[in-house]
Amino acid sequence: MTRPAHQATTRNLGAVYPFVADAGLGAPGVLIGTDVAGATFAHDPFELYRRGIVTNPNMVVFGQIGRGKSALVKTYLWRHAVFGRRAWVVDPKGEYGPLARRWGVTPVHLRPGGSLRLNPLDAPPAAAAGADGPDEIARRRAELLVALAGAGLDRVLLPTERVAVELAVGTVSGRQRAPTLPDVVAAMLAPSAAAAAAIRSDVATLAADGRHAALELRRLVAGDLRGMFDGPTSPGVELGAPLVVLDLSSLYRSPALGVVMTCATAWLHAQLAGAASVPAGVLIVVDEAWAILSNLAVARWLQSSWKLARAWGVANIAVLHRVSDLTASGAEGSEHQQLARGLLADSETRVVYGQAPGEIDAARHLLGLSPTEAELVPQLGRGVALWKVGGRSFVVRHLVGRSEADLVGTDDRMQAAVR
Numbered sequence: 001m002t003r004p005a006h007q008a009t010t011r012n013l014g015a016v017y018p019f020v021a022d023a024g025l026g027a028p029g030v031l032i033g034t035d036v037a038g039a040t041f042a043h044d045p046f047e048l049y050r051r052g053i054v055t056n057p058n059m060v061v062f063g064q065i066g067r068g069k070s071a072l073v074k075t076y077l078w079r080h081a082v083f084g085r086r087a088w089v090v091d092p093k094g095e096y097g098p099l100a101r102r103w104g105v106t107p108v109h110l111r112p113g114g115s116l117r118l119n120p121l122d123a124p125p126a127a128a129a130g131a132d133g134p135d136e137i138a139r140r141r142a143e144l145l146v147a148l149a150g151a152g153l154d155r156v157l158l159p160t161e162r163v164a165v166e167l168a169v170g171t172v173s174g175r176q177r178a179p180t181l182p183d184v185v186a187a188m189l190a191p192s193a194a195a196a197a198a199i200r201s202d203v204a205t206l207a208a209d210g211r212h213a214a215l216e217l218r219r220l221v222a223g224d225l226r227g228m229f230d231g232p233t234s235p236g237v238e239l240g241a242p243l244v245v246l247d248l249s250s251l252y253r254s255p256a257l258g259v260v261m262t263c264a265t266a267w268l269h270a271q272l273a274g275a276a277s278v279p280a281g282v283l284i285v286v287d288e289a290w291a292i293l294s295n296l297a298v299a300r301w302l303q304s305s306w307k308l309a310r311a312w313g314v315a316n317i318a319v320l321h322r323v324s325d326l327t328a329s330g331a332e333g334s335e336h337q338q339l340a341r342g343l344l345a346d347s348e349t350r351v352v353y354g355q356a357p358g359e360i361d362a363a364r365h366l367l368g369l370s371p372t373e374a375e376l377v378p379q380l381g382r383g384v385a386l387w388k389v390g391g392r393s394f395v396v397r398h399l400v401g402r403s404e405a406d407l408v409g410t411d412d413r414m415q416a417a418v419r
């Protein structure tokens with residue numbers, strides 16, 4: 001038997017989820033659960049940031065499969081809704097549907113050849129574009145395209161390739177409408193004389209320089225991924241709703257998942273960049289973020305967007321399996337390791353669910369776990385995590401209310417148990 005959907009407006013939810021005055025962190029926040037001593041534990045990234053308890057509002061959630069990472073995020077978003085917070089979610093498994101329905105919205109389902117498109121090269125809404133000049137917008141577009149081409153080619157682009165991308169972005173920017181991926185690919189395959197002259201080259205050489213990168217980007221335009229990111233954003237897709245879920249589940253098992261998630265995240269970030277009035281407290285979630293962080297070029301791009309997010313007044317939440325997802329194959333001292341450290345430095349709330357014993361060295365190293373914490377982490381059961389917030393640690397059991405069971409259930413046995 002299916003449970004009836006829980007009916008509640010955000011107004012009467014205020015009574016169910018009060019903003020808890022928390023002794024633990026010394027700042028009020030939404031209830032997460034209880035700590036080992038049985039005291040309530042609450043968390044709010046914006047409040048912690050406002051009070052200087054953390055220097056940034058971003059969060060990373062680590063944990064082995066099935067430990068309750070997504071369950072935490074879903075209830076976290078739902079409990080924040082009471083306070084007028086909004087959430088934008090990149091959902092690679094298509095599991096945020098129940099949360100969306102609870103919020104009264106429909107997920108945006110992206111699939112190759114589908115009817116909805118997002119343009120990752122969108123500029124911020126014209127009315128709000130004051131903060132970032134056209135040069136900055138072009139720079140970020142080029143950075144994204146370099147990351148996408150690098151991810152597809154599985155290598156770092158050569159300087160000549162980077163320049164070919166940058167010049168093509170320059171050629172297609174400044175038009176009436178935001179450029180699209182097909183515009184950029186066309187400008188790379190057939191560069192303008194002005195672009196070639198800018199680097200004392202000729203059109204044929206510049207075209208040859210950019211050809212590999214252009215063909216890789218063309219995959220998103222004419223290849224197996226067409227129809228999702230290759231045109232102006234479809235009318236009706238907008239971020240005005242309190243919750244926006246980008247459902248990418250039709251590509252979950254595809255090797256292209258990382259590229260697709262990057263485009264989706266880029267589109268969300270493009271909506272924020274330079275916006276004069278981002279609605280107070282947007283939470284941007286990238287679930288299964290390991291799929292994008294394993295690529296160096298994309299990790300580099302994400303880190304710079306992540307940094308900017310602080311200025312935009314949003315909190316990013318990335319969900320990963322293992323600490324080593326952040327470093328992929330990067331050797332100690334490598335750029336990948338440095339990026340991992342940078343991303344963690346920009347995420348002062350780290351939630352660590354159970355990790356395999358083999359991960360503990362990396363966790364100690366990158367997250368600064370104490371010897372006791374390092375011993376504890378492999379033993380944590382489902383729903384229990386070590387929270388490290390601005391240098392302080394708490395072991396917290398995440399409480400899921402009866403009315404939230406249908407939001408979080410992702411395994412059938414559990415589903416059966418709560419019915």
Ligand SMILES: Nc1ncnc2c1ncn2[C@@H]1O[C@H](COP(=O)(O)OP(=O)(O)OP(=O)(O)O)[C@@H](O)[C@H]1O
Binds near residue numbers: 064067071409412
């Ligand atoms: N705190 C909790 N209390 C009760 N049940 C929970 C709790 N956290 C998670 N669960 C249940 O455990 C199951 C797995 O949780 P969830 O999908 O959140 O795991 P996950 O860590 O996101 O896994 P994956 O890595 O596969 O995405 C779900 O069915 C959920 O209902």
Ligand SMILES: [Mg+2]
Binds near residue numbers: 069070071287
């Ligand atoms: Mg999950």
